[in-house]
Amino acid sequence: xxxxxxxxxxxxxxxxxxxxxxxxxxxxxxxxxxxxxxxxxxxxxxxxxxxxxxxxxxxxxxxxxxxxxxxxxxxxxxxxxxxxxxxxxxxxxxxxxxxxxxxxxxxxxxxxxxxxxxxxxxxxxxxxxxxxxxxxxxxxxxxxxxxxxxxxxxxxxxxxxxxxxxxxxxxxxxxxxxxxxxxxxxxxxxxxxxxxxxxxxxxxxxxxxxxxxxxxxxxxxxxxxxxxxxxxxxxxxxxxxxxxxxxxxxxxxxxxxxxxxxxxxxxxxxxxxxxxxxxxxxxxxxxxxxxxxxxxxxxxxxxxxxxxxxxxxxxxxxxxxxxxxxxxxxxxxxxxxxxxxxxxxxxxxxxxxxxxxxxxxxxxxxxxxxxxxxxxxxxxxxxxxxxxxxxxxxxxxxxxxxxxxxxxxxxxxxxxxxxxxxxxxxxxxxxxxxxxxxxxxxxxxxxxxxxxxxxxxxxxxxxxxxxxxxxxxxxxxxxxxxxxxxxxxxxxxxxxxxxxxxxxxxxxxxxxxxxxxxxxxxxxxxxxxxxxxxxxxxxxxxxxxxxxxxxxxxxxxxxxxxx
Amino acid sequence: xxxxxxxxxxxxxxxxxxxxxxxxxxxxxxxxxxxxxxxxxxxxxxxxxxxxxxxxxxxxxxxxxxxxxxxxxxxxxxxxxxxxxxxxxxxxxxxxxxxxxxxxxxxxxxxxxxxxxxxxxxxxxxxxxxxxxxxxxxxxxxxxxxxxxxxxxxxxxxxxxxxxxxxxxxxxxxxxxxxxxxxxxxxxxxxxxxxxxxxxxxxxx
Ligand code: SF4
Ligand code: SF4
Ligand code: SF4
Ligand code: SF4
Ligand code: SF4
Ligand code: SF4
Ligand code: FES
Numbered sequence: 001x002x003x004x005x006x007x008x009x010x011x012x013x014x015x016x017x018x019x020x021x022x023x024x025x026x027x028x029x030x031x032x033x034x035x036x037x038x039x040x041x042x043x044x045x046x047x048x049x050x051x052x053x054x055x056x057x058x059x060x061x062x063x064x065x066x067x068x069x070x071x072x073x074x075x076x077x078x079x080x081x082x083x084x085x086x087x088x089x090x091x092x093x094x095x096x097x098x099x100x101x102x103x104x105x106x107x108x109x110x111x112x113x114x115x116x117x118x119x120x121x122x123x124x125x126x127x128x129x130x131x132x133x134x135x136x137x138x139x140x141x142x143x144x145x146x147x148x149x150x151x152x153x154x155x156x157x158x159x160x161x162x163x164x165x166x167x168x169x170x171x172x173x174x175x176x177x178x179x180x181x182x183x184x185x186x187x188x189x190x191x192x193x194x195x196x197x198x199x200x201x202x203x204x205x206x207x208x209x210x211x212x213x214x215x216x217x218x219x220x221x222x223x224x225x226x227x228x229x230x231x232x233x234x235x236x237x238x239x240x241x242x243x244x245x246x247x248x249x250x251x252x253x254x255x256x257x258x259x260x261x262x263x264x265x266x267x268x269x270x271x272x273x274x275x276x277x278x279x280x281x282x283x284x285x286x287x288x289x290x291x292x293x294x295x296x297x298x299x300x301x302x303x304x305x306x307x308x309x310x311x312x313x314x315x316x317x318x319x320x321x322x323x324x325x326x327x328x329x330x331x332x333x334x335x336x337x338x339x340x341x342x343x344x345x346x347x348x349x350x351x352x353x354x355x356x357x358x359x360x361x362x363x364x365x366x367x368x369x370x371x372x373x374x375x376x377x378x379x380x381x382x383x384x385x386x387x388x389x390x391x392x393x394x395x396x397x398x399x400x401x402x403x404x405x406x407x408x409x410x411x412x413x414x415x416x417x418x419x420x421x422x423x424x425x426x427x428x429x430x431x432x433x434x435x436x437x438x439x440x441x442x443x444x445x446x447x448x449x450x451x452x453x454x455x456x457x458x459x460x461x462x463x464x465x466x467x468x469x470x471x472x473x474x475x476x477x478x479x480x481x482x483x484x485x486x487x488x489x490x491x492x493x494x495x496x497x498x499x500x501x502x503x504x505x506x507x508x509x510x511x512x513x514x515x516x517x518x519x520x521x522x523x524x525x526x527x528x529x530x531x532x533x534x535x536x537x538x539x540x541x542x543x544x545x546x547x548x549x550x551x552x553x554x555x556x557x558x559x560x561x562x563x
Numbered sequence: 564x565x566x567x568x569x570x571x572x573x574x575x576x577x578x579x580x581x582x583x584x585x586x587x588x589x590x591x592x593x594x595x596x597x598x599x600x601x602x603x604x605x606x607x608x609x610x611x612x613x614x615x616x617x618x619x620x621x622x623x624x625x626x627x628x629x630x631x632x633x634x635x636x637x638x639x640x641x642x643x644x645x646x647x648x649x650x651x652x653x654x655x656x657x658x659x660x661x662x663x664x665x666x667x668x669x670x671x672x673x674x675x676x677x678x679x680x681x682x683x684x685x686x687x688x689x690x691x692x693x694x695x696x697x698x699x700x701x702x703x704x705x706x707x708x709x710x711x712x713x714x715x716x717x718x719x720x721x722x723x724x725x726x727x728x729x730x731x732x733x734x735x736x737x738x739x740x741x742x743x744x745x746x747x748x749x750x751x752x753x754x755x756x757x758x759x760x761x762x763x764x765x766x767x768x
Contacts, residue, residue: 044628046668057667081630081664088633088661121657122637147626166626171636173626 002067007074019060019071020048028073031082031111033089033146033199035061038498038511039153045146047082047111051075083115091122092171093200094143102201105509108146126171134182136361137190137206137354137505145175145202151194158498160473161304163188175202187307189300189472191496192354192505205354205506208375209385215346215375216259222334222343225255226326227401228266230352230416230501231379233522234508238383239393244518246526249398251350251382256399257391260348265401267408269326270415271535272544273297274424276319276557281425281491285462290314292467292482292489295421296559297321299359300496304472309479318558322415323349323356324365327372328556330405332548346374350382352416352504355496364559378506407540410527417523418470418500419446419453422493427534429459438533447524449499449516452478454489465489471498565603565612567596569619570676572683573609592683594676608703609688610695613680614642620677631674634665638681647708650696659685704766711767712749712756716741718763725755725764 033045043062053070132140237243296317360373411424445455451474481487502519572593621635662678701709719741726734736742756764
């Protein structure tokens with residue numbers, strides 16, 4: 001609590017962690033390249049430096065606000081110094097912006113423009129390094145790294161994985177996995193959070209857009225899309241629509257226009273997941289076996305358990321993720337000649353997630369010797385494809401997804417946000433579906449942005465201890481407690497990305513509280529306007545169990561091959 | 564006089580009466596630092612001193628913050644250019660600009676003090692920098708690249724011993740007439756000067 005003087009204006013502060021936050025609150029957007037409120041302060045870029053009344057300069061991100069402080073944010077010399085810092089960074093940077101994945105969205109590029117840097121006086125003497133393309137999800141380009149350490153801290157502090165770190169010193173310093181191993185050979189779970197935090201093109205999504213364009217152009221191929229819940233709330237703002245608003249209808253129209261033959265909604269298979277996972281859960285509770293049940297929708301989390309807590313592998317639900325259930329069903333659906341008319345089916349899964357690119361390569365994502373999902377496109381890639389097409393997205397009329405797999409429940413929609421899977425399962429467990437009972441579920445502790453939520457619900461007289469987690473560092477905390485017998489849960493839902501898939505590694509950046517809030521609200525709103533709230537009330541699901549799935553539930557909806 | 568270790572500053576004879584305490588030396592762009600004191604005479608090139616200290620701090624930079632990591636690298640590059648005789652006058656402004664920035668913006672003490680030798684020599688020995696750049700001359704005759712071997716025609720007896728000893732054949736001439744060194748070929752090995760019995764060979768800087 002207190003007041004400080006910023007550029008001659010009095011500014012009140014309350015519980016701001018650092019001077020930088022107070023300055024930003026006062027409406028001055030100081031440039032930064034190494035500060036994110038979600039991770040620890042690093043203090044390396046020095047761009048946030050300000051000057052006080054005694055001419056002392058200090059980094060505002062690393063200084064606590066004190067009552068009576070007098071600071072200047074834009075003195076002549078500070079402005080000059082900041083500009084020189086950016087120039088020096090550019091001097092050691094490859095600068096091929098026109099062919100860079102980050103072109104137009106790059107923080108470094110943005111700063112260069114903002115500081116009106118028109119020449120770089122120093123020669124780039126940095127040795128060119130090879131790219132790391134080992135991961136199915138991400139590409140690391142060390143030549144574009146500015147050593148801000150954001151990825152290192154995101155991976156370590158948010159995800160508790162620590163796959164990236166600093167090596168060497170001085171101008172030889174580099175960010176890399178230990179011993180510069182290919183990232184695919186580390187414990188990296190492909191969550192893509194490092195990419196979300198990276199201000200430059202040094203960590204980017206491994207794109208599969210060309211494969212999709214090729215499939216769309218091939219007349220002998222039926223291209224089928226499934227669109228995940230979290231995608232619909234992260235596309236609109238790229239085209240001038242309000243951030244966080246669901247634009248599923250426009251996405252469907254757009255995909256049809258781009259040439260997709262069928263466009264389905266992953267909420268449909270989220271409903272399948274709810275049915276299967278609830279059944280599995282009740283069986284396990286009945287037998288008292290393999291509890292707590294660990295959810296399996298998030299491939300990054302599943303890999304995390306395999307790498308870090310192998311003794312808990314039997315606890316992972318055998319249910320395939322919604323993506324994989326869906327692709328298996330689609331492939332099965334188009335199997336016979338009657339349905340496929342001799343055309344090849346390519347399933348394109350549009351996801352907020354980079355780890356899904358890894359999931360489709362897992363040995364258990366296969367039926368009849370064929371991969372069920374052919375390509376995963378992230379939301380970011382979808383947006384790029386829309387831009388390439390030149391079609392005016394904002395003006396498109398909405399269309400509804402194609403049948404028979406276009407209908408999902410509200411429970412399926414909220415899969416995209418932390419707690420959604422659990423909430424949907426709870427909806428399934430109660431018989432009633434009146435507003436009051438649904439509200440009671442929503443208020444039982446399952447919603448909210450805390451990384452670890454615990455609560456107990458009653459199922460037919462049995463108390464069920466639930467834990468809902470987002471962020472793998474939080475998951476580690478919970479798993480340690482479970483391992484040491486300090487906690488007793490029957491079910492643990494984990495989403496690797498903080499706040500769930502809405503903040504997934506394939507979503508357009510930027511990270512931060514505002515984005516989280518907008519996308520969360522978007523999904524809950526989308527749920528609230530849906531007529532069907534519960535998976536078991538989705539008539540197309542019931543029809544599927546009676547038809548295509550009969551006798552094949554296990555084969556198509558569950559992981560049968562250990563890996 | 565260089566004071567305060569590798570990140571200290573340089574003072575001249577006119578500072579001889581400055582008190583050796585924290586506040587006094589600071590006023591002149593130096594620090595007490597490690598407490599070390601290096602006294603140098605006109606046989607030491609102050610530009611080379613700045614380069615030497617910069618190469619030290621640049622090597623010691625941990626690489627975390629941008630000003631020190633990138634700034635010391637560029638300062639060293641410029642200083643190396645100047646002692647090699649390839650400097651431009653605009654280098655001095657660039658040097659000053661980077662040095663001031665690094666001093667104010669670096670994260671830790673190493674970076675904040677790394678530019679001090681540059682700043683203080685730029686202030687007190689600016690003429691030496693300018694000589695290196697404009698006249699391609701090092702008055703202390705220590706900057707290798709700026710040294711030129713010459714034969715004094717008056718002293719040279721035309722014995723030809725130097726021409727025989729030169730490993731690269733840079734010396735030509737006729738017996739009994741003055742010999743001549745081709746500066747393009749000369750690698751500044753000093754052999755000829757050592758060998759001349761008449762001390763006719765000298766270093767021009
Ligand atoms: S990372 Fe940014 S600055 Fe670097 S080449 Fe790419 S767009 Fe340009
Ligand atoms: S993808 Fe996730 S686990 Fe892998 S390095 Fe990035 S943040 Fe770490
Ligand atoms: S890879 Fe990106 S986030 Fe990581 S240090 Fe380099 S620039 Fe920063
Ligand atoms: S939380 Fe969602 S977006 Fe993030 S890794 Fe898991 S499935 Fe992917
Ligand atoms: S100033 Fe300190 S923190 Fe910054 S690079 Fe130099 S040694 Fe490292
Ligand atoms: S200094 Fe060495 S290279 Fe130069 S002229 Fe004399 S002997 Fe030859
Ligand atoms: S934001 Fe403060 S040093 Fe980078």
